[in-house]
Amino acid sequence: MLFRRIYQFLIVYAIGLSFLMAIKKMAGLSNYVIPGIPLILETAQNVALVFFHDVINTMSVTVLGQCLSIAMAFGVGIAGRKSSWAGSFIKVTAYNVQAYPIVALAPIIFILLGDGFVSRLLIASMICYFPLLLSVLGIMSTPVNDIEHFYQITGRMRWQLEVKIRAFENLSKITTVISGSATLAMAGTIVAEFIAANAGIGYSIRVALYQSDMAKILIALFMIGIIISIYQGLLETLGEKIKRRWSVADKGEI
């Protein structure tokens, strides 16, 4: 799964690069507008290591932000699963706020909190929080009658058990939405860095843009793609392992 993600990305990247080279050739553009392969390789030699560190920097903010938003989404989602006024309020707020492009708030956050780590972390976690919350709310609000019915009837249902049952029965959905939110968090962090940070790969892309250095931008995109492919592959692999471990087929052990 991990290797599939990586070679899928490499194929897409190669196709994109070929398309750019075709435009360069057809329109007779210089290296200033679209760099040739030798210039890209030469630039890669100079900046690949720096950009790799930048991507890891961005990734660390992304992962932390995603972990934070997973914890918040589960906390709020579990609290909001009931049909009480609190639960309804949480659901309505989540649906309405989710429609708003959170990344548009990035400039305000940077003005108030500065352009350091905390601003980027806040934006990364906000970006993926609401989609996660909606999914968790949906999962936790939907009873699994086949299993819960017995516990309801015998009066042995507790909220912890209810949450475990619903999480277990919807494990595929949960791992898919967590894996998907990784891309969202990464995109949000990069956009935030692009707007107003002083570190990370988004910041490096902005500097390259001001210098009209397409070679640097292409290398930055390559680094982002490789790292995010590895990260998503690892998340999916982890999700599969968890599913197999919790599987009934595994001698019924939970």
Place this chain on the structure above:
Amino acid sequence: MNIRFFTILILISLMVSPVSHAREKELNYRLKWLFNTSVAGDIWADANGYFTKAGLTVTLKEGSPEKNAINELELGYADFGVASADQVIRALDKGADVKVVAQLFQINPMQWIYRTTQPEIKQLEDLKGRTIGITFGGNDETIMRTLFAKAGITEKDVAIVGVRFDFTPFYTKAVEVWPVYRNSQGVILENRLAKENESVYFFNPADFGVNFVANSIVTSGKMIQRHPGLVTDFLTALLSAWESAMDPDNAASVLAVIKQFETGADDNILRQQLEATRKLVKPASSVKIGTIDRAAWKQTEAIMLREGQIKKPVQIETCLVTAE
């Protein structure tokens, strides 16, 4: 057979340079920055029909940090543009077909502002120990590093802070020496600090022998080759407009035109910005606007070569075209 014929036809039509149709279509002129006092002559030309009188239809397009006139020349989105010397030299280093036809700013507006509560920078060594803001990737970074190299200052001697368009670090004194364009942000900051009873100095690299050329008018080599008359007509109209816009007698009218674009701007600030722009574009009455300072261009190329911004000399003097 038919499909092949039409495919080739489509490809050929896409590849035909838009320059060959320059006379039959609008000319696009991409500026370097937003519509403000630093492009007074360009706005004045457009508003007063200088281009129309020369038989040209010109569309003025605002610039921004993300827009690059040289890219647009090559892609055919612009016929003329405004670019700084470092952009031109970088482009030439990468094989772009760009020519400089006029130099708008005789003095580079890129300077640094700092409070008078700090000792005045009378020599480059006075930069040591200061917290200096630079825009990473911008020409101010190149200029400041040149100044450091000239004075033998290393990064251990100063605190470099990457800055953006948000002035908060300067207001809060987190950054002591802040990069500004003297004729736009410089005026705004000077006035804002004056309201807080703070006065400022401006640190001008040109005072220390670093003449980095600023905004200049560029076009493609193909345009000059195929439509030399068009280039002459465009330049004549534009530079006449700049001479008129920089005439102090026309200041009130020029400000009225600029205010159409900067609707929320303070009149006093605009007036000061226009005055500052005049000093940079036409520092003396004998100076003809658009004059290309070849020595400054060569120095700029030498600086960029020394700083590793370009791999090899680009022979910039061969790309400086004096309008007939």
